Amino acid sequence: MTIRPSSFQKLILNWFDKHGRKHFPWQHNKTPYRVWISEIMLQQTQVNTVIPYYQTFMQHFPDLKSLANAPLDQVLHLWAGLGYYTRARNLHRAAKMVMEQFNGQFPDNLAAIQTLPGIGPSTAGAIFSIALNQPAAILDGNVKRVLARFQGIAQSIKDKNTVDELWKWAKHYIPSKRCADYTQAMMDIGATVCTRSNPQCNLCPLNKHCIAYHQNMTHLIPVKQATKTLPVRTATFLILQHKGQVLLHKRPPMGIWGGLWSFPEIAGEPVNENIRTYCKQQLKLDVHPFNLLPSFRHTFSHYHLDIHPAIIPVKRLPIRIMEDELQIWYNPDEPKSLGLPKPIQVIMRELK
Numbered sequence: 001m002t003i004r005p006s007s008f009q010k011l012i013l014n015w016f017d018k019h020g021r022k023h024f025p026w027q028h029n030k031t032p033y034r035v036w037i038s039e040i041m042l043q044q045t046q047v048n049t050v051i052p053y054y055q056t057f058m059q060h061f062p063d064l065k066s067l068a069n070a071p072l073d074q075v076l077h078l079w080a081g082l083g084y085y086t087r088a089r090n091l092h093r094a095a096k097m098v099m100e101q102f103n104g105q106f107p108d109n110l111a112a113i114q115t116l117p118g119i120g121p122s123t124a125g126a127i128f129s130i131a132l133n134q135p136a137a138i139l140d141g142n143v144k145r146v147l148a149r150f151q152g153i154a155q156s157i158k159d160k161n162t163v164d165e166l167w168k169w170a171k172h173y174i175p176s177k178r179c180a181d182y183t184q185a186m187m188d189i190g191a192t193v194c195t196r197s198n199p200q201c202n203l204c205p206l207n208k209h210c211i212a213y214h215q216n217m218t219h220l221i222p223v224k225q226a227t228k229t230l231p232v233r234t235a236t237f238l239i240l241q242h243k244g245q246v247l248l249h250k251r252p253p254m255g256i257w258g259g260l261w262s263f264p265e266i267a268g269e270p271v272n273e274n275i276r277t278y279c280k281q282q283l284k285l286d287v288h289p290f291n292l293l294p295s296f297r298h299t300f301s302h303y304h305l306d307i308h309p310a311i312i313p314v315k316r317l318p319i320r321i322m323e324d325e326l327q328i329w330y331n332p333d334e335p336k337s338l339g340l341p342k343p344i345q346v347i348m349r350e351l352k
């Protein structure tokens with residue numbers, strides 16, 4: 001069931017001409033900058049979620065210089081809700097790096113693209129091939145699935161040996177012409193035809209040569225990892241209220257929601273005594289007893305967080321105004337351009 005790269009490419013490109021997706025905003029006025037932003041946003045995020053974020057981002061930062069010159073807070077604000085905020089911080093760092101080290105020009109070779117923060121080999125390959133129409137392999141989750149099934153690779157796609165083998169196949173099949181269309185087509189086939197469950201093999205241009213299809217193994221490949229049960233953590237969010245404003249803290253740059261703004265929090269379920277002591281000792285605030293908003297769960301990639309939002313009226317503020325670059329009093333009715341993680345946005349809406 002072997003197939004020559006030229007035949008493989010022909011099947012893929014013919015399919016792309018008829019069925020490929022050609023309407024996404026980043027597919028027009030293609031530049032390395034625009035493709036780069038789209039590729040980073042599309043990591044871990046569905047395309048329909050990305051489109052409005054991408055459009056807003058481009059309105060504010062139409063080019064690399066505007067992104068590099070923007071305050072990180074503004075970048076995080078426009079990213080808020082997309083999750084995986086390291087992506088936004090890396091974008092900002094990389095834009096500054098391009099301004100300083102590459103004279104403001106997005107690098108035009110694969111090795112240099114990979115030196116930028118947040119850009120691994122697959123993303124670099126996507127930018128290089130889609131924006132510059134140059135031959136480069138990609139191996140995102142969709143392409144891994146297509147190649148694993150096509151080649152009948154029945155080992156976990158998390159194993160290093162399997163990944164190496166998939167890279168070998170990805171490189172084996174890349175064309176020297178129409179590189180942008182080919183890369184887009186491979187992504188599209190993974191996203192729309194060779195889907196995780198119920199792949200539509202009857203519509204797939206690769207079906208004549210696909211090992212998983214012919215051996216009735218599409219439900220077995222890619223080999224699934226045993227699903228891990230995520231641990232559960234509990235936190236009480238302290239919504240300290242004073243004259244219609246709530247206290248927000250800026251989180252440390254690294255870690256969960258790094259650099260974003262959230263409520264002070266303490267581990268565990270809400271207990272009046274713990275809250276009062278924390279507010280007194282850590283925040284120098286005297287508080288009234290709390291009221292609870294409905295609790296909810298937010299899931300990160302490696303744990304669930306059960307959140308108990310406690311509304312806590314503050315008796316009075318200390319004489320010295322308690323604001324600096326790491327904490328502010330925020331009016332939910334007059335929101336500022338701050339990066340707020342999604343659960344904080346949800347609570348703010350409730351407070352309104």
Ligand code: SF4
Nearest residue numbers: 149194201204207210
């Ligand atoms: S034939 Fe089916 S399993 Fe094989 S690549 Fe196409 S959609 Fe995927």
